Amino acid sequence: MEKHLLSKSTFIRGNQCLKSLYLNKHRPFLRDKLDPETLARFKRGHQFGSLAQRLFPGGVDLSPKSYYQYQKAVLTTREAIRTNSYDIIYEAGFQFDRLLIFLDILSRENGNWIAYEVKSSYKISDTFVLDAAFQYYVISNYGLSLKDFFIVYASDKVAYDKLEEYDDLKPLFIQESVLDKILVLQDFIREKVEKQKETLRLDASPVIGIGAHCNSPYPCDFIGHCSKSAIRK
Numbered sequence: 001m002e003k004h005l006l007s008k009s010t011f012i013r014g015n016q017c018l019k020s021l022y023l024n025k026h027r028p029f030l031r032d033k034l035d036p037e038t039l040a041r042f043k044r045g046h047q048f049g050s051l052a053q054r055l056f057p058g059g060v061d062l063s064p065k066s067y068y069q070y071q072k073a074v075l076t077t078r079e080a081i082r083t084n085s086y087d088i089i090y091e092a093g094f095q096f097d098r099l100l101i102f103l104d105i106l107s108r109e110n111g112n113w114i115a116y117e118v119k120s121s122y123k124i125s126d127t128f129v130l131d132a133a134f135q136y137y138v139i140s141n142y143g144l145s146l147k148d149f150f151i152v153y154a155s156d157k158v159a160y161d162k163l164e165e166y167d168d169l170k171p172l173f174i175q176e177s178v179l180d181k182i183l184v185l186q187d188f189i190r191e192k193v194e195k196q197k198e199t200l201r202l203d204a205s206p207v208i209g210i211g212a213h214c215n216s217p218y219p220c221d222f223i224g225h226c227s228k229s230a231i232r233k
């Protein structure tokens with residue numbers, strides 16, 4: 001299996017800015033250092049994701065053991081599904097057309113596969129729906145039929161600084177189906193994927209100036225580089 005070109009995080013990055021996508025792939029050393037706020041957000045997301053797994057007990061974690069084992073992890077997931085080895089898989093890996101995703105929780109319920117993506121947030125944003133649509137695009141084109149796709153997010157009962165103290169998890173999570181929303185986005189995803197792949201094949205980064213998009217939906221980590229380039233002009 002060939003190495004992937006895009007993952008869900010790089011797809012979201014490319015949707016925000018094609019220059020950021022290009023730089024991330026070809027000039028990663030130009031990235032700004034991660035600030036404490038971003039590091040704290042990553043840590044919180046990781047903790048919240050682990051907690052959500054406990055809503056689906058008894059599963060197997062098939063996440064790759066290192067960056068170099070992504071494709072191997074995809075093959076492991078494929079085998080687990082083919083042999084009906086597990087009803088619940090954490091970090092189920094799929095690759096289609098050099099697009100790679102790891103789904104937070106894949107659950108077989110009454111003979112149907114259901115996807116659950118966990119977000120440490122109090123509401124569902126458009127970016128989360130886009131992220132889910134990308135994952136659905138990869139999984140369905142790979143050949144696995146999904147009966148439904150849920151985003152699992154935080155209820156107003158969650159205090160992020162107390163994540164390690166909760167025993168009763170059910171009141172903490174809201175599960176909302178986004179299947180209808182992501183089905184209508186499938187052609188959009190296909191077009192965006194083609195555009196992003198085209199961008200990655202360019203000889204130089206696309207010319208895109210600093211603007212409101214640099215902070216939406218996330219602060220871009222090439223702002224330092226792009227700001228310097230803008231000053232030099």
Ligand code: SF4
Nearest residue numbers: 017020214220223226
């Ligand atoms: S700082 Fe702005 S223009 Fe530069 S790569 Fe990031 S999003 Fe694109």
